[in-house]
Amino acid sequence: MKEFLDVLKLEASEIQNRFLRSSIEGKGTSQEVSDFREHAVQDFVRRYYPFPYQISKGGIYDSYGNRSDSIDCLILHPNHPHTINSHGKHSLIVADGVDAAIEVKPSLASKKELERALIQGISVKKLRRRIDTLLLENRQHVLNLSKQIPYFIFSLEAKKDVKGTINEIKTFYAENQTAVIDQLDVVVILNKGLIVNYKYADLYPWKSNFTNEQKAGWLFEEWGENSLAGFLYNLDRSFGASANITESYLKYYLLSQLYNSIPV
Template structure:
């Protein structure tokens, strides 16, 4: 739907402008600048995940006693307990009620910032939901059942290396050097006006046309969404394994895919 994509392009321009203005509004204080940028992303997400979803931030606990690092934007499923304190913030956030964790890192061309996000992501991926919410769960491979018990982790960025392949290789190198298993790796990196880096961990999750061999499990892909990258962001949010069972087919994809977005392995 071209009108919907055009609205999202305006949203993208507005987000970029708000990120730039944050340096002025934050009066040079790094925490205030960070807060303004987080709020901009949270407000965009709220438009597409309205009540009874709730948008929050903070560390996530699982029922096994683990806690993640603090994450900038959390999409809380309607099943999440209303653990809001007097200041309006969630005093406790639990993995079985979190649909997606999104870390805002404006410039992942900065290797230090990129590595910080990867560390945060690993702390999220170490969590496990207690309850499996897949439909026809016993008909799914064990590795898909295991994946569905993890909280999906996204990085949202405005800037990466000019050559996206360099950023992708930095991510892959970090994981290789630190011996991070695929189960503890991020899922999606959004780079506004460029595209989406996706870690398709298993070939069953790949939504585009591709010929995988029997031996192939999945892989890293870059999707060149360009000016429609916010549409790609919503498309991938719509595809995650959420914190509750959804028996209805999701409809948003039909409004986001009126154009073809090339995807290539990296």
């Protein structure tokens, strides 16, 4: 749907401008700059996951006693307890009520910032949901993935050659012997594209002549100015915190103009 995509392009420009303004509005205080940028992403996500969803930030606990690092933007499913304290913040966030975790990093050109986001992602992926949320699913590797919280990194830029960023990600995971299941899911680079980690070939969603071996692993999808559409599409197809009894309709609005234009 062209009109929907046009709106998302405007949203992308607004986010970009808010990131740039944050350096001025929060001048002198790095935490304020960071907060402004987080709010820009949170506000966008909130528009597409409205009440009774909740958008929050912080560390996540699972029922096995584990806790993640603090994450900038969390999509809390309507089933999440209303643990709002007197300051309007969630005093407790639990893994079985989190649909997705999104870390905001203005630039991934810096290896240090990239690795910090990867470390935060591992802390999220180590958590486990207690309850099965997939109906009529018998593939054990998919069931295992559904017990974890999807982890995204949202950024304005990466290295000029995106392959350099992908190689740094792969090198970090190899050096730290990080299992595939504990690696991030998607990196969003605004107005450029998405780095997607297809962990298993049967989860690859596009029509292509790729072999199964080529469908599993790291791929860069050039969504360009439609990168926010790609972001929403991947959020929509992630394993959420509760079982869906109906098919999601959002993909039909996002992909009607894009399906054949995504390099695969």
